[in-house]
Amino acid sequence: MQASALRRWGWVHKWSSLVCTLFILLLCLTGLPLIFSHEIDHLTGAEIEAPPMPEGTPRASVDQV
Structure with missing residues (x-):
């Protein structure tokens, strides 16, 4: 391969x-609230x-x- 092809x-x-x-x-950031919803509810007092x-x-x- 030539240098220009390697650069491309x-x-x-x-x-x-x-x-x-x-x-x-x-995907990770939007999926984390779904995985840890119970813990988030516990922290916010929603449960x-x-x-x-x-x-x-x-x-x-x-x-x-």
């Missing part, structure tokens, strides 16, 4: 790997449940809610 292949290799790296980084209702409490209808 080097350029193609560099930029194609950068594009692939950005794509994989995007707090309502207190238990006493026995015999009637259920509210969906229309009233």
